[in-house]
Amino acid sequence: MATNKEDTIKIFELNTLTYGTASAPYLATRCLVEVANENEQQFPEIARIICKDFYVDDLLTGTNSKEEAIDVIHKLSRILMSAGFRLCKWISNEPVILKDIPTEDQIPNCVDFENGSQTKTLGLMWQAHHDALVYALKNLPELKATKRRILSETTQIFDPLGLLGPYIIVAKM
Known part of the structure; x- marks a missing residue:
């Protein structure tokens, strides 16, 4: 040029x-x-x-x-x-709160109050209908359980509120 x-x-x-x-x-x-x-x-x-x-x-x-x-x-x-x-991406555990929010500003197909659907918020799953935080579990491949493998899996658990701390510490010990 x-x-x-x-x-x-x-x-x-x-x-x-x-x-x-x-x-x-x-x-x-x-x-x-x-x-x-x-x-x-x-x-x-x-x-x-x-x-x-x-x-x-x-x-x-x-x-x-x-x-x-x-x-x-x-x-x-x-x-x-x-x-x-x-x-945008508004969500609430009470449907009446969202009635004035345009549909395009809500999370689509996310909150189904009849079927108890859930959405992800800050790395945690939230069931709006029950107003409950839920942890998603992954299936581990069937490999030999070693100390290193158990420690590796427990360090990958995202628990910002520390709610799983009592369970995680047992696995780490």
Whole structure:
């Protein structure tokens, strides 16, 4: 490609967050904190939710009533949308809370309240109908059980809340 030394230099600026880079989780979290700080005076509870209930780009929060949950959804969506964050993949253990959420912003075919379906949230399975966290088990291949194999399998268990700790420690011992 031929270049002309007489051409002016063009400057390009990336205006989106590129996931996969080392700084992406920090930048995403820092942007949310800034949005919370900007809205703290007018909406202190929503600012607290933004600061405390997000894990990178996943929000897990709760309220004491259905009406309060609906109010939080509307305020949170409006505040974050004003900063360019569109919330989607909504799910709740109470179907009435999601009635105002557009279908395209809900998790499709995920919550079947009749059949007790489940969704994955932060590495755990959640049965919304029963409001229960469920651990998915994998079938182990039938290999010889050695100390190394047992330790290898137990270290792969994702347990962020430590609920399986009493069981895992027995296997590790």
